Amino acid sequence: MLLSSGRIPAWKPTANPILGEPVSSITRDNHRRGCNPGLLLALVPAVLLALLMAALYVVPLPWRLTWPWVPSLGVEFALYVDGLSAQFLLLITGIGTMVFVYGAGYLAENPRRNRVFVLLLLFMAAMIGAVGSDNLLLLFVFWELTTVLSFLLIGVDHDQQASRKSAQQALLVTGSGGLFLLAGIILLGQIGGSYSLQTLLTQAPLLQEDSRLKAALTLIFIGAFCKSAQFPFHFWLPNAMSAPTPVSAYLHSATMVKLGIYLLARLDAAFSDLLFWQYALISTGTFTAVIAAIQTIRERDLKRILAWSTVATLGTLTMLIGLPGNSAALAVAVLFFAHALYKAPLFFVAGNLDHGVGTRAIDKLTGMRRYMPWTAIVALLAALSMAGLPLTFGFIAKGAIVHAKEQVDALQLVSYAAMFVNGVSVAVAAIAAIHIFWGRDRSPRQVQPHEVPVTMLLPPLILVVLGLLFGLVPTLVDPALGAAVHAMSPGFDITTVSESYEFLAVVKAMLGAILLGCVILLSWNRLDLLLRRVxxxxxxxxxxxxxxxxxxxxxxxxxxxxxxxHGRLPYYLLTMIGAATLLILILLLAARPDWNWPDLQTLNAPVFGASLLIAAGALVAMFVRDHLVLLLVSGLVGYGCAVLFLFTGAPDVAFTQFAVETIFVVVVAAVLLRLRRTPLDMRAVSTEARLRPLALAVAIVFGASLTALVLLMSGLPFDSVLADFYGEQCL
Amino acid sequence: MIWAVALALGTVIAAGTYLLLSRDLLRCLIGLVLFGNGINLLLFTGGRLTSSLPPIIDAGETALAVTANPLPQALVLTAIVISFALMCFSLVLALQIIQLAGSDDVARLRASEPPSQDGIKPALEEPS
Known part of the structure; x- marks a missing residue:
């Protein structure tokens, strides 16, 4: 309908329908105009949100639900919802509803839209599971599920190479981070004796004494940093922006990337007073925020700009978790909320521009206000919150952050870094709201830009209005934030968020940020050029x-x-036999204290004779060249074995061996006769001269080690239980 | 007694191994036979050389008296027959390969794993 121009699609039709996945081939048939599953599916998160809110009013937190899952390992399907989880659940279902409604408009013409919706629903379920689980192993399962779904959603346009590469990168980075996380979880479980988060948190003082704790925390850090795009694993997130906009807004800004932050916030109650914890998180968070802020300036694509500023926010969140003190926990909770409420709408704005203009390059976007007035309003309101201007929720978040830093007198360096990051985020807000929508449209266009349908306007509008509402009346969110803070730092109860900071100090910080932001905005191109030089x-x-x-x-x-x-038989055999020899020798040497060489007993003439026959035959066989002689000599060894069997109580085995050996010699002789008549290009040398010493050495060592094995084995007491059993049962 | 058997066993295994590492296909096969004989001895001595009486239950008795251990005998008996079948099959296979390839040099029998052309991975088809 709106894409009638056909020049603008944010996706491309499937290049190769045969290679499309099963899901997409099904959905293509279902794809009809007027039947839009997005709106219908939006009911799922909406109903969940309503249920959740009703339950929050009726049933007091925390909620607990436990089923046995793997009882043999002591793993339970344990769900536990407290204030922090509840805050996440509200975001997941709330933003989820908006994403589905938005997706209904954004993906209306996309042949793969049903696939995206199905994956988004699965993703939502996985997220709910991840933030609701009490068992760390259960959390890990859901965590990895979100990783896989994120991979599928980024790579939804799998006919484009960039899409595939970004999806692969996200999977490799977050997936391998997940392995580190698993190791960390197992180590933590070993230290604490339980995989239950609540049990572990109550045992915190005990855990802190264990020397393995640092290793466990480091592993968990790596997992969380990969997921939440912290340096040095941050690069996958901006690349993940090749996903459709609803996916980017949902997974890569509002929910999934915050899962790492969630886990850290969860553990904060137990470890926030550890110096290791504080240093690691503060330094990583701050460094990530600064790197991301610098990268923001280098981008020209609005969506990637937003992605880098998301990375900066994630860095700030990590840093805040590292800060000790209750006000830091409050700042984390507020920033969670505020970021979701302004960043998701800004992503939607980027999607609207893509849809209505066909580009997200900020150089080609000016004066869009004339064509897209509603989007301009959304962008403006979201940007106000992002810049942290008074009367917005962003302002309250900024206040909480400033207050948290004042409480612990953070390092001067961290403060400067935060100021720079704030300045850049003001500049980004200004680009999104002012640069793109105001001024005159000077770019030559073949197609007139147009406003997007109402399904793509309503969700961001609702979110920014909510942001404004919460900014004006912060008491509305007090219960939710209070519960979340209570979960992060137990024993700390706030009554009102808005009174927890000094207005003047925040205004001062804000003015500084705005000033810096203006400077950055005005010198954006010059900074870009400068950064290109490095x-x-x-x-x-x-x-x-x-x-x-x-x-x-x-x-x-x-x-x-x-x-x-390498395809060379002797070397293959050499590798195998060498490895076997090594294994036997290691085992023999490991058992050295129990070595017990058998005595030289009286000679049993027939057995000795047979052994002599065997050994002589074997020795001669090594140096015989002619095949026929070799055959006869090997027959000698076989007969020797038969004689040995005969005089050690196994006459039936002996007779079998005699028979087999005789027939074998006959068969080989027949083959040799046939072979004599076959003309060969080249007769093989016996053993490659180069290999001969090595082969001889390996053969001798292998034979000697087996001899030692047999001798030492005979020195061990014999367990005759099996032989006795057959002796009794055979009649 | 065990010393003599163990040394003989070691010699057979060593000779078998040495022959297996040869480039001559037939020598490899004979090496395999020797190797098999050595392993049979290993199995057999694993049950201990305690008695030279065959494990036969006398008439009127219901349980085995003190005789040789029957369990390794059963195992070795099976192994002898199986290795005989394997050897006969291998021989025919070797004969066929030698006649087809015109060489009994294992270094030249590389149809399944031809030497790599580009230095990285083996070529998919044998260059004829």
């Missing part, structure tokens, strides 16, 4: 290392394959 830095950045290792891996695999799969 572009070299990129070559040593973590993303460069990511690509390098991605190229290195197949090379390594090829090298290793060439090394191990």
């Amino acid at each position: 572009h070299r830095l990129h070559k040593i950045g973590p993303e460069a290392w990511y690509w390098r290792s991605l190229e290195f891996l197949p090379l390594l695999a090829a090298r290793q394959t060439r090394l191990l799969q």
Whole structure:
């Protein structure tokens, strides 16, 4: 309907319908105009949201639900919802509702829209599970589920290489982070003796004494940093912006990337007084925020600008969790909420521009107010909150942050970094609200930009209006925030959020940020040019290392394959026998204290004779060249064995061996005769001269180790239970 | 007694291993036979060489008296027959391969894993 021009789609039709996944091939058939599943599916999160709010009013927190899951391992399907989880659940279902409504408009013409909706629903379920689970292993399962769904959603336009690469990158980075997390969880469970988060949190003093705690926390940090895009794992998030806008707004801004922050906030109650915890989080968070702020300036695509500013916010959240004190917990809770309420609408604005104009490049976007008045209003209101102007929820968040830093007198360096990050976020807000929508449209356009349908305007409008409402009447969110803060720092109860900071101090900080923001905005292009000059830095950045290792891996695999799969039989055998020898020798040497060599007993003439026959035959076989003689000599060994069996109580085995050996010699002789008549290009040498010493050495060591094995085994007491059993049962 | 058997066993295994590492396909096969004989001995001595009486229950008795251990005998008996079948099959296979390839040199029998052309991965098809 709105895409009649056909020039603008934010997606491309499937290039190869045959290669489309099963889901997409089903959905393509279902795709009809007028039947839009997005609006219908929006009912799911909406109903969940309503149920959740009703339950929050009726049933006091925390909620507990437990089913046995893997009883043999002591793993329970344990759900536990307290204030922090409830805050997340509200965001997941609330933003989810908006995303589905928005998606109904944004994906209306997309042949893969049903797939996106199904994946989004699954993702929502996984998120609810992740923030609701009390058992760490259960949390991990849901955590990985969100990783996989994020991969599928980023790669939804799988016919485009950029999409595939971004999806792969997100999966590799967050997925391998998940493995670190699993290791950390298991270690933490070993230390605390339980996988239940609540049990672990109550045992915090005990945990802090354990020397393994630092290792466990480091592993968990890596997992959380990968998920929440902290340096040096931050690069995947901006690349993930190749996903459709509803996906970016939902997964990569409002919910999934905050899962790492959620886990850290969860553990904050137990470890916030550890210096290690504080240093790690404050330094990583601050550094990430600064790096992201610098990267923001280098971007020209609105969506990527927003992505980098999301990374900066995630860094700020990490830093706040690292700050000790109750006001820091409050700041975390407020910033969670405020960020979701202004960043999701801004992503929607980027999507609207994509839809209505066909580009997100800020150089080509000016004066869009004339064509898209409603989007302009949304952008303006969201930007006000992002810049932290008074009367918005963003202002309250800023107040809480300023207050949290005052409480602990944070390092001067952290304050400067925060100021710079704030300045950049003001500049980003100004670009989104003013640069794009005001001024004159000077870019030459073939197609007139147009306003987007109401389904794409209503969700961001609702969110920004909510942001304004909460800013004007903060008492509305007090109960939710109070419960969340209570979960993060037990024993701290706030009554009103709005009174927890000094108005003047915040205004001062805000004015500084706005001033800096204006400077950055005005010199955006110059800064960009300046940063381009230090572009070299990129070559040593973590993303460069990511690509390098991605190229290195197949090379390594090829090298290793060439090394191990060389196709030369003697060397294969040498490897196998050598490895077996090594294994036997290691085991023998490990059992050294129990070594008990058997005595030289009286000679049993027939057995001795047989052994002599065997050994002589074997020795001669090694040096015989002629095949026929070799065959006869090997027959000698076989007969020797038969004689040995005969005189050690196994006459039936002996007769079998005699028979088999005789027939075998006949068969081989027949084959040899046939072979004599076959003309061969080249007769093989017996053993490659180069290999001969090595082969001889390996053969001798292997034979000697087996001899030692047999001798030492005979020194051990014999357990005859099996032989006795058959002795009794065979009649 | 066990010393003699153990040394013989070691010699057979060593000889078998050495022959297996040869480039001559037939020598490899004979090596495999020797190797198998050595392993049979290993199995057999694992049950201890305690008695030279065969494990036969006398008439009127219901349980086995003190005789040789029957369990490894059963295992070795099976192993002998199986290795005989395997050897015969391998021989015919070797004969066929030698006649087809015109060589009994294992270093030249590389149809399944031809030497790599580009230095990275083996070529998919044998260059004829």
